[in-house]
Amino acid sequence: DAGVTQSPTHLIKTRGQQVTLRCSPKSGHDTVSWYQQALGQGPQFIFQYYEEEERQRGNFPDRFSGHQFPNYSSELNVNALLLGDSALYLCASSQIDEQFFGPGTRLTVL
Amino acid sequence: QQQVKQSPQSLIVQKGGISIINCAYENTAFDYFPWYQQFPGKGPALLIAIRPDVSEKKEGRFTISFNKSAKQFSLHIMDSQPGDSATYFCAASKGNTGKLIFGQGTTLQVKP
Numbered sequence: 001d002a003g004v005t006q007s008p009t010h011l012i013k014t015r016g017q018q019v020t021l022r023c024s025p026k027s028g029h030d031t032v033s034w035y036q037q038a039l040g041q042g043p044q045f046i047f048q049y050y051e052e053e054e055r056q057r058g059n060f061p062d063r064f065s066g067h068q069f070p071n072y073s074s075e076l077n078v079n080a081l082l083l084g085d086s087a088l089y090l091c092a093s094s095q096i097d098e099q100f101f102g103p104g105t106r107l108t109v110l
Numbered sequence: 111q112q113q114v115k116q117s118p119q120s121l122i123v124q125k126g127g128i129s130i131i132n133c134a135y136e137n138t139a140f141d142y143f144p145w146y147q148q149f150p151g152k153g154p155a156l157l158i159a160i161r162p163d164v165s166e167k168k169e170g171r172f173t174i175s176f177n178k179s180a181k182q183f184s185l186h187i188m189d190s191q192p193g194d195s196a197t198y199f200c201a202a203s204k205g206n207t208g209k210l211i212f213g214q215g216t217t218l219q220v221k222p
Contacts, residue, residue: 033209035210040215041214041215042116042199042201042212042214043154043199045210048209056209090153090154092210098144098159099156099210101146101153101155101156102153
């Protein structure tokens with residue numbers, strides 16, 4: 001079992017650009033959550049997807065959007081990047097049990 | 111009311127000692143309290159979790175103590191080892207697949 005996988009590992013963008021991050025959940029998991037972790041901080045909940053619908057959303061602007069595909073994989077899109085969007089973006093998957101996190105995508109905005 | 115407060119921010123323990131990290135929450139609707147371990151450059155890994163219907167849960171060297179009336183819970187790491195050196199996060203949620211609210215993290219260093 002590969003666990004939760006995320007791509008890419010690292011990404012460098014400039015202000016104003018758009019970025020797409022990808023997540024494949026652990027086998028058997030149908031729910032995907034996205035978190036933003038700034039350096040030295042705890043992860044902050046962005047949103048959660050279940051059955052291809054956004055089920056919950058945290059306190060993030062509309063620049064952050066997502067999608068879940070029929071195979072349960074998910075994408076996180078961020079538009080009009082700001083310097084403050086630089087962070088580790090974590091994907092977590094779950095079914096009826098605990099959330100398991102992927103290794104994250106390190107996004108740097110210059 | 112959504113916050114989870116974690117202390118201490120950093121902790122240094124000698125090998126073989128006990129590491130204790132504390133968390134407090136406000137929202138009484140929370141019913142799931144996990145602890146995660148994170149190494150540099152990696153995602154958080156679930157260590158152990160507890161629900162408010164029990165006051166203690168032990169898995170190997172890791173124990174969660176839970177005080178529902180005080181709205182506090184803590185992680186005890188017995189016989190701490192240098193390999194335990196990492197950042198530890200407490201979290202809380204309503205339901206075990208819901209939105210996790212994380213504490214600020216504790217950086218643990220176990221000295222040989």
